[in-house]
Amino acid sequence: MPLTAAALRRLGLPTGAVALSMLCLPVTASASELIGTGALGGATVQLTDDFELRYHTTDRRLPGFEDRRIHDYVEQVNRINGLISQRYDDGRSLTIGVQVDEVALFSNRYILDGELQRSVDLLDTSVASPFGDALVVFEKAFLRYGWRGGELGLGDNYGSFGRGIALNIKKNTDIDIDTSVRGAKILVRAGDLDFTAISGVSNRQQVSQDQPNLAIFKDVSHMVSGLRVDRYGLGPANLGLHGVVYRFGRAADADLDPTYRYAEGLDAVVSGANLELLGVGGIDWYVEGDMFGYLSPEMVALPADEPDYQAELGHAVYASASAYPGRAVVLVEAKHTQDTERINTFVSADGWEVATVPTLDYERVITEDSAAAVNSNDIYGGRVRIDYTPGDGGFIPYLAFTGLRDSDVDVLHFNRSPETIVHPIGGFQLTGGDIVSQANVGYRMDMRDDAAEGADRMVHFDGDISVPSGVGHLELLLQAKQFWWGDNGIGQEDFLEMENALVWHPTDQWALTLYQDWSNNPLVNTEGNLSEDLYGAVELAWEPNSNTSLRAFYGAYKAGIRCSGGQCRSLPGFEGARLAFNSTF
Amino acid sequence: MTRSFRRLATAFLFAGSLTGLALYGGDAAAAREVAPGIELRDTDNQLVTLADLKGKVVLLNFWATWCGPCMLELPHLQKMYDDLKDQGFVVLSVSTDDARDASKVKPLVKAKRLTFPVVLDKDTAVVSQYNPNKILPYTVLIDREGRIAARHQGYNPGDEVNIRAEVEALLSGEGELPSDGDPDLPAPPAGE
Numbered sequence: 058m059p060l061t062a063a064a065l066r067r068l069g070l071p072t073g074a075v076a077l078s079m080l081c082l083p084v085t086a087s088a089s090e091l092i093g094t095g096a097l098g099g100a101t102v103q104l105t106d107d108f109e110l111r112y113h114t115t116d117r118r119l120p121g122f123e124d125r126r127i128h129d130y131v132e133q134v135n136r137i138n139g140l141i142s143q144r145y146d147d148g149r150s151l152t153i154g155v156q157v158d159e160v161a162l163f164s165n166r167y168i169l170d171g172e173l174q175r176s177v178d179l180l181d182t183s184v185a186s187p188f189g190d191a192l193v194v195f196e197k198a199f200l201r202y203g204w205r206g207g208e209l210g211l212g213d214n215y216g217s218f219g220r221g222i223a224l225n226i227k228k229n230t231d232i233d234i235d236t237s238v239r240g241a242k243i244l245v246r247a248g249d250l251d252f253t254a255i256s257g258v259s260n261r262q263q264v265s266q267d268q269p270n271l272a273i274f275k276d277v278s279h280m281v282s283g284l285r286v287d288r289y290g291l292g293p294a295n296l297g298l299h300g301v302v303y304r305f306g307r308a309a310d311a312d313l314d315p316t317y318r319y320a321e322g323l324d325a326v327v328s329g330a331n332l333e334l335l336g337v338g339g340i341d342w343y344v345e346g347d348m349f350g351y352l353s354p355e356m357v358a359l360p361a362d363e364p365d366y367q368a369e370l371g372h373a374v375y376a377s378a379s380a381y382p383g384r385a386v387v388l389v390e391a392k393h394t395q396d397t398e399r400i401n402t403f404v405s406a407d408g409w410e411v412a413t414v415p416t417l418d419y420e421r422v423i424t425e426d427s428a429a430a431v432n433s434n435d436i437y438g439g440r441v442r443i444d445y446t447p448g449d450g451g452f453i454p455y456l457a458f459t460g461l462r463d464s465d466v467d468v469l470h471f472n473r474s475p476e477t478i479v480h481p482i483g484g485f486q487l488t489g490g491d492i493v494s495q496a497n498v499g500y501r502m503d504m505r506d507d508a509a510e511g512a513d514r515m516v517h518f519d520g521d522i523s524v525p526s527g528v529g530h531l532e533l534l535l536q537a538k539q540f541w542w543g544d545n546g547i548g549q550e551d552f553l554e555m556e557n558a559l560v561w562h563p564t565d566q567w568a569l570t571l572y573q574d575w576s577n578n579p580l581v582n583t584e585g586n587l588s589e590d591l592y593g594a595v596e597l598a599w600e601p602n603s604n605t606s607l608r609a610f611y612g613a614y615k616a617g618i619r620c621s622g623g624q625c626r627s628l629p630g631f632e633g634a635r636l637a638f639n640s641t642f
Numbered sequence: 643m644t645r646s647f648r649r650l651a652t653a654f655l656f657a658g659s660l661t662g663l664a665l666y667g668g669d670a671a672a673a674r675e676v677a678p679g680i681e682l683r684d685t686d687n688q689l690v691t692l693a694d695l696k697g698k699v700v701l702l703n704f705w706a707t708w709c710g711p712c713m714l715e716l717p718h719l720q721k722m723y724d725d726l727k728d729q730g731f732v733v734l735s736v737s738t739d740d741a742r743d744a745s746k747v748k749p750l751v752k753a754k755r756l757t758f759p760v761v762l763d764k765d766t767a768v769v770s771q772y773n774p775n776k777i778l779p780y781t782v783l784i785d786r787e788g789r790i791a792a793r794h795q796g797y798n799p800g801d802e803v804n805i806r807a808e809v810e811a812l813l814s815g816e817g818e819l820p821s822d823g824d825p826d827l828p829a830p831p832a833g834e
Contacts, residue, residue, distance in 0.1 A: 101675040103790075105774060138774040142676040144788060148693040150679030152771055201771075203679045205693075210767075217765035221741030228766040229740075230776040246689075266775070289687050335686060343745055377745035379752075386753040390745060415742035420708065444753035450717055453753055488717045493799050495710060521710060523799045530799055562798050603794050639775075641793055 091141070096151065100143035104642040107136040107266060114633040116584070119167075119175055129633070130177050131163040136266055150203040158264035160273075161191035183275035183311060184263075192273065194263045197237060207245040213237035216255040218285045218299040222347045222373045222397065223327040225412045226259070226281065232628065235262040236409045238281050239315075249290040256282040258315040261407060268629055277311045279403060280304040280318030281411065293335045297345075300328040303411065305403035307355075325400055326350040327412070329373075344376040349397055356399050371396030371434075373414050384446050390417055391439035398434045405432075417459055419482055419499060422517040422538050425580050425618055426503065429469040430478060436463045438478070451489030457482045463503075471545040474507035484520075496520030503543070511543030532560040540578070552578035554617065568598040574615040583630030586613035592630070604642070610635040674789035677702075677782070678771045682736070682761035685748040690734070690761050692788070699812045700784040701733045701805070704769055704776075707746045708739075711797040712779040716754055718802035722809065723758045729813045730786070733758035738769050738776065781805060783819075785812050792819055 091100045111132045119127055136158050143151040165177040179190050186192045199212035215227045216238055228235050240257015258278040264270055283301035303325040304318045329347030334340075349371035354363035373394040380387045394414050401410040416423075416431045417440040423431060430436060438461030446453050461478040463470075482499035497520065503513040517538035524531055537555040555575040562568050574585070574592035585592040594612020601607075616630035677700075680692035692700070703719055705712035716735075723733045735756065737747045741764040751760050763769050766776070773780040781794040783805070792808050794801065808819045 099676075101789075103675045107775060136775075140675075140678070140771060142678045142771075144676050144679060144693070148691070150693075152678045154771060154774075156774065201678075201767075203681060205691075208681065215765040215767055215770065217741040219741065220744060221764070225741055227740055227764075228770050228774075228776055295687050333687070341748060379745065379749045381749075381752045386749045388746065388749040413740075413742055415745075442749075444749065446753055446755065450720070450753075450755040455753075486713050488714050491799075493714050495713060523714075532798070562800075565798075565800065565804060568798070600795075603792050606795065639795075 097141065097143055100141050100151070103140045103142065105138040105140075106638070106640050106642070107134075108638040109134045109266065110636045111269075111631070112634040113269065113631070122167075122174070127167040127175050130165040132269060133161045133163070134264065134266055134270065135159045136264070148205045150201075152199075152201045152203075154197065154199050154201075155195070156197035157193065158196050158262075158266075159191065159193045160264045160270045161188070162270075163190075165190060178272055179270060181272040181274045184273055192264065192270075196235075196262055196264065197260070206247070207243065209244075210242040213239050213260055214242035214255060214257065216242065216253075216281070216283060218253075218283060218301065219297055219329060219331045219345045219347070220343075220375050220415060221412060222345060222375060222414050223299055223329050223412055224255075224281070224283050224301045225410070229409070230266075233265045233267045234409045236260065239278075249288060251285075251287040251289070253285045253287075254283070256280075258318055259404075259411075261409060269631075275311050276407075277306040277308060278315040278318070279306050279411070280315075280321075293337050295333040295335070297331045297333075299330075300326070301412075302326050303400070307403075322353065324351070324353045324356055324403075326352065327400065339382075340378050340380045342376075342378050345374070347373045347397070349373070349400060351396075351399055356402050357396075358402070369396065371399060373397045375415055386444040386446075388442045389439065390415065391437075392417060393437035394433070394435070396434050398432050401432075417461065418480065419457075419459070419497070419517075421497075421519060421536070422499070422501075422515070423618060424515065424538070424540060426471055426513050426540070426542075427478075427501065427515075428618055429465075429471065430461060430463045430503075432469055433463050433465040434467070435465040436461055438462055449489075452485065452487050454485040455483065471513075471547075471549075472503070472505050472510060472543070473546060474505050474510055476503045476505045476512075478503050491525050492522065494520065494522040505543060509544065513543050513545075514541045515539065526561065529561065529563040532558075532562070534558040534560070549579055550577070552576065552580075554578055554581075554615070556615075566600050568596075570596040570598070572596065572612065572614060574613075576615045576617065578617075581616050581630070583613075583616040583632075585615070586632050605640040606638070608635075608637040610637070674785065674787075674791055677784045677788050677790050678768075680734070680736075680761075680768055682763055682768060684759050684761045685751055690759050692734070692784075695732055695734065695784075696788050697786055698730045698732050699786060699809060701731070701809060702736065702772065702782040702784060703733060704736045704738055704763075704773055704778060704780040704782075706738045706778055707743055707750050709778045713754075714799070715779050715797040715802070716756060720754070720756050720758065722802065722806055726809060726813065727758075731809060731813055735760040736763050736768060737761070738763050738766065738778065740764055740766075783808055783812060 091097050113130050115128045117128045139155045141153040162179045167175040197213040201210045216224050217227055218224045226236055226238055237260045238255055238257040239260040242255040245252045258280050261276045263273055281303055285299035288296045302323050304321050305324050327347055327349050331345035334342040351357050351369045354366040355361050357369050375392045377390040397414055400412050404411055440459040442457035444453055444455040459480040464475040466473055480501040482497060484497035486495040498518045501515045515538055519536040521534040535557050539553050541551045542549050557573045558570055560568055560570045572594040575590055577590045587593045592613045592615050596608055596610040598608045611634045613632035614630055618627050682690055684690050719733050735758055739747055744762055769776055772782055777795045779797050782790055783792040785791045791812055811819050
């Protein structure tokens, strides 16, 4: 029987899902070499596939249908990355890459007697898909041609200047963010000079690999163009200069061709310079300053037709110094920023940022409260960290102290008066023997100027230890934080959060993990599967070879804020079962 | 049988197909991929290129200062580098810390007494080619011909033993790695 849509229907198989499967199956062939004498003759093809099937469960019941789990649904995500690589004898290289994502929902609607009782929607009204409750997105495509002295990138590129204060668009899959600049990027090296130019429109990844894909909305792209010059080898000094311009798309522009952004007026201009001195006085120095010009009133939360608007300014200064006396390593960092976060006005709601200033905080324990300081428009402070290596590097204890003064009380801030933040941390890393371990413990206090507001306080611990067991080895990972609110005006309750795991690796190929989360944080909107605050899960992982892994998960984990690369995102929790497969061919 | 169940069964069928093909594909990967070019600056702003390392066995390791397992793996890589560098082995360590954390990298390298080259991939241009999901740590073994011989995701204590065995096999010119597991596999093309 020919494999037509009608035939599939007779077999009772969903045409959309099978069509998608067929789309994916041909690419699971082994790694291969392209045959020929042209530019790609002898080039190799590499494919990476990430497949995940998630069964979302919930205790919610529809009134009148308490005996049925009609809120449960199934989600399937597949991500394929393809890469063609070629290298020539004279050092030139050519790389062509693509990323195709596919997502589908199953059992996501409940219709009784012709009436829709419940619906979980994959797409909102701004996105249409010929596959119904499935979507295929050609997420990324790039060509990179490198030669001795430079590189040209066409398609999806990433860009970062200096310390990322003016431009920092990069892959941040740690928190499921991958926004690129679709256009062109060129790097030319001429002696000790590097010239980098990038221009294009932003391309936000539509399909999430790790989070539920619900109500996917159309990406409104933004124009980004920048130029940077680096001068190396000025004795111990390196000098950098850069400038970036932005034109942000408005929601009303979603259907316009993205290239129209080039014809519209600029929203923001950022220019900066940095100086790096290596080994001067035994210290490595770095200092960078950036000026922000906001040319349109919407950048500073004013109406677009605000009369007599004059461009407003912002600025950032960041400096660091590292010294290596004896067995110690000392790192000192400092920053001052004023109205720099406004550069992310149009994109932060979509969960990503075009530029970020170093946070100077321990991001593993950032909470809803401290995220406000990360994204503050008026903050200064510094951090000192001292590592000491007494032996051969197998044991390294450290102490760190962060002090910040945050005068911004708008939007994300829970405090009504400026606050001073202090955050000492200590810890160690131990490696070398059968037992490997690391731990960090700290105490953070946000003291408000208005004594009546009190102070937010948090004590936190995270660590892990791996020890040999009778068969294989055991690993225990612990993370906990206890938070006490000051008077924040809306009366949240103090909370304890934990994320713990016990892992048994009986062999190199197998791992069994027990997860346990706890949260009584009222800002976390999930409930545990073992009790209201307690979450439990088990996962079995199998890696039959170094290119392939298969993971089966059952249980629940909590929602919560997670920060990486200067960006913070509230990630949803999960309850149900999950099967994940990853392979490189 | 409900329509939802059929859909679910189809999805599992799809997953199963991929798994089977992957296992087949993993063992049959006789033709090694060309390692994409790398041109990055190290912690002292010196330019390091993969092309300059041709003829050596390269262990490419992606890590970040905030990555706990990476911190545990790095000392083992240093030990491997100390023991085998005279045989034509080099560790090329790629920090995937983004630009705002760049000041932290060299102090960490000093504290851990790492002596192999550490380059900075601040805008994720290189990691997006080798390791598109940015799994950390992530290790890629590149043979003397500049082709990818093996990959390893994550780090668990003891992994360094297997990686070292693979490195030694590549250094001794063996066509296949201990992890390949199939003695009938042909050696990769020579002289390319």
